[in-house]
Amino acid sequence: MRVLMPDTLEEAYGMLAAEPLTPVAGGTDLLAHWPGNHDARKRAYLDLSGVSGLRFMHWGDEALTLGGLTTYSDVIWDSRVVEEFPLLADAGGQVGSIQIQARGTWAGNIANGSPAADGVPVLMAYDAVVVLGSEEGDQEVLLADFYLGYKKMRLRAHQLIRAIRLPRREYDFQRFVKVGARNAQAITKIGVALTRSEERWRVVVNSMAPTVRRCPALEAMLDEDRPVSGPEDLLTAIREDLAPIDDIRSTAAYREKTLARVLYFDLKGVCPSFA
Amino acid sequence: MAHDAREDTVHVEFTLNGKVVSVEAQPADRLLDTIRYGLALPGTKEGCGEGECGSCTVLLDGLPANSCLVPTYQVRGRTVETVESLSEEDVAPLLRTGATQCGACTPGVVMTATWIRRHPEVLEAQGIRALMAGNLCRCTGYDGIVEGVEALVARETGG
Amino acid sequence: MERREGISKLLGRELYIDDVPMDRGLWGATVRSPSPRGRIREVRFSPDVNWDEFVVVDHRDIPGENHVWLIESDQPVLAADSVRHVHEPVVLLAHHSREMVHRAVRSVEVIVDPAPPVLDFRLPPGADGIQHGTDNVFSHIVIRKGDVDAALADAPVVIEGTYETGAQEHVYLENQGMVAWIDGDVVVVKGSLQCPYYVHAALTHGLGRAEDRVRVIQSPTGGGFGGKEEYPSVLALHVALLALKAGAPVKMIYDRPEDMAATTKRHPAWIRHRTGVDLDGRLLAQAVEVVFDGGAYVTLSPVVLSRGLIHAGGPYACDNVRIDGRAVLTNSVPFGAFRGFGAPQTIFAVERQMDKIAEELGMDPVELRRMNLIREGQSTATGQIIRDGADRLEVLDRALDLSAYREKQEEHARFNAAHEDLRRGVGLSTYFHGAGFTGGGEVHLSSVAKVEARPDGRIEVLTSNIEMGQGTLTIFTQIASESLGLEPDDVVIAEADTFRVPNSGPTVASRTVMVVGRLIEKACADLVAKLGDSDLRGPDLKQAIVDWYRKHSGGVLDGAARYEPPPGTSWDEDSYRGDAYGAFAWGACVVEVEVDLRTLGTRVLDVVAVQEVGKVLNELLARGQIQGGVVQAIGWALMEECVWSDGAMVNNQLTNYMIPTSDDVPPIRVDFLEAPYAHGTGGAKGIGELPVDGPAPAVAAAIEAATGTHPRVIPVTPERLMELYDGA
């Protein structure tokens, strides 16, 4: 195994352009079960931790920008974020434990591409834009368009997630619900991030499809105020938007029904069309 | 200047328990291995190697982190504190509440507890049970630990 | 007294086996079966590896008998020609580099001609599945009292119920680990274990060595819960075989996935009750059928079954009882000792059955229990007459009071009416646990404890009982210092090293304090008597010891005691009648839960556990034992579930096998009642296992109260509860 340790973004871009390298940020995904992961120890790595200017939170007039190395802890313990983007603190505070939150990065969560990622749904529900940097310059991709399939995404081998930009808007509803096998430190079985801004809903679900994804059918139901008289009324749209499976952690049936119930009970007091 | 570790080892200098140390680490070394085997400080334990149990918790730049998930090359220039940095007085309240039984989770528990003791303000946002959830303990049922952290904080804040 | 080694543990100074550096040693690793059942056709070593660098051991290297010495000799140390479960050990490797040896494991391929595996213990095996005797039954035990069939036929009401409990992984935080080295002509094995003399016996048999050429030393043990009762014998044999062949020290430390996949777990159980009751709810007949999944080899299943069955009727008086139980083979990892040793399973079933009876009779579950709890002079299923001065009704009432059970019921009715998506409920269980070995077990063990005076006046306690977190070092110090009037610092507890300590039996079955503690008291008395004045205590005693050594240079002043059964006890192993245990401890548990109807997830809001334990010797340690046991049981009841494929655990990581975190449980409120037991140390009965018996049925009962469903299978995961709730 080899590791390259650049000090600047330019150096990092140059190294990435020269050979295939796996970027390492907080290592919380990459190093799990490390000693038993013999294949991972044959690769070459690019350590991002020493790259200057990659860990920041920048408040612009239009947007909040998180750096490519910004961690959950950076965000959770920041009172301004908690106030303006409460779902980041909500979701970030439910990622693993405080030990994981201190190390894990938002960009790593995105790039890891797990359907169970908890950082991704809230970012997506805030219409986050992923800023991909490379020697060729920056490329911007809407997070909602970022994933192509299971662990497939619009991130090319020579690119890094340099930043994540969140437009600043007024939201009149925002909620993140995570359902796991225990209260703390659990991989999500069903997760949903909900926001409403200017009469438009965002419904983003994790762990119920090969990627974290927005749910157009559900969003349309909400945007159009279609009547919902019980959780069952949401199942058709859920099935249209998502494709849950049976796996080691739960069942497809449980996932579907639970999502329907969570949406129904949590939106009942919010959407007049929910009876 | 960028460090290119094409050679087998990486030179890593960092502050460990208040002293500057330097090691020649393999790129594949985890901080946990470096501390336990390289630097012969076996207080930090490995319970799972997957970031779940917290028995490998150290303070990295003051924050609790699972040393089983930290590549050693990443601690260059940084500060690491392990259970070996603590004194009997630092942990005495935990003894009186029964925070340790078999002791395998204990060093990690103690490090997270130390962080809370130093930053009691975090308790305004989250309770001890939530903050300690990354430190699994199979023996105590957690009451001894939670009461121990309360006692530590109370001593610190004069509460 | 505070935990003796507590500061050392809090400061990370306690050296567990993986913490001790090895001087020029090798690392060992295990090549395991990929298949649940079949004949080994070939073991293929990849040509890409230079095997000359490795020490390689297979069954042909075993100098003694190729089986792990225990109840039966069916479990091979290393599979020879066939395998019976995935992860069964086949070949051992050792190398100087830990990395290299683990990598090399993947370069050895065990090729198995498959045979049809038996995977569901609840079904009778097909003819092609028979692998043990004629029916795959490891053990069949029947307990009979009165005439059950007649009583069932006459009973005004007969109620039936079937219950199931799943496997549970111990998740001691320190994984299994051992080191072996050769010292002259002695094989020394040191490691994380509960029973030094079990390991010693296994080594003498497997290595074919005389007893004095095998030495076993316990290292500080980071949790056991039964998981380090029988399994360490396997690991000890492996590491010793490697060390013998290498002629160098060898260390084997399992990582978490290997530990979870390859070592024992709590026996899954299927239990059916048919209970005859009168219209007032009095128990007239209990017919209980029990099946435990034993896994691939016999290991300790017969004794786990035995304890399970003895507890299967619950702490109730009933004149007509038949408990018929079997432990059967399946092609999965052997199930084994786990805190409670079969009783948590059968108590779960009988407690759920009591709730079912109450519901069908329209009775209050509290009153049903109150009516049937054993009174002084009544007897258990084995006919053991209980006359211990304990007030079981008071245990129950204390739990009801402390938990505000009645008030909670009223409060919940209001809460549930006011909430659309939340339901609260409260549940109760009453239970008991026999302390010490079953029946004649303690007589058979014939344990010995020793104390030895040192020339400076200090006293050393020598037993083979070990500290694994439960407080042995502290309690033994307390017992010796109190019986001799010495300061705790004047007492030294010897390392459990078979070259030094006598066999005081294994550290299991809640026996350490009650049985071995008593032997220490007697050994202390024996030592003092040798000084010619049985009343010597404290500083006088110390002085007398110092004087004794001045006079007897080269001599050793010691005291010893051997176990003697309490007078008047009798047990008949053949008929399973008589005094199964020297004493029972009694408990009642109340659990309050909240179920989220959106997710059907259950949150435990409050737990009260009240127990009568004879005498509490150390409040802090006792409380910690109860709290830890309760939380383990809550995990088993709600979230801990092994996911199986071909008899192998596939969620063998802590990410996927969930145990409760601090955020999943509320404070566990503990209270004790004391009715001293004449033959236990200072009046104490065992307490280590009792706390695991009660919480699971109380959790299920609370969910039942909250949701109107009837959980009969644990863990009550949200998925399971959703099926029940939506079907209800």
Ligand SMILES: Cc1cc2nc3c(=O)[nH]c(=O)nc-3n(C[C@@H](O)[C@@H](O)[C@H](O)COP(=O)(O)OP(=O)(O)OC[C@H]3O[C@@H](n4cnc5c(N)ncnc54)[C@H](O)[C@@H]3O)c2cc1C
């Ligand atoms: C015990 C435990 C519990 C967890 N619990 C949760 C949970 O509850 N919810 C959840 O969502 N996640 C959870 N995670 C995973 C979570 O910690 C990660 O997804 C984390 O956010 C990844 O960040 P990192 O910096 O650690 O990434 P790394 O492990 O360093 O990298 C992850 C991946 O992202 C790539 N990468 C990292 N940074 C960049 C970049 N800037 N540009 C391009 N590629 C990059 C890496 O090459 C790698 O493929 C858990 C992990 C553990 C070990």
Ligand code: FES
């Ligand atoms: S060993 Fe690092 S979290 Fe378990």
Ligand code: FES
């Ligand atoms: S004290 Fe044993 S795991 Fe916590």
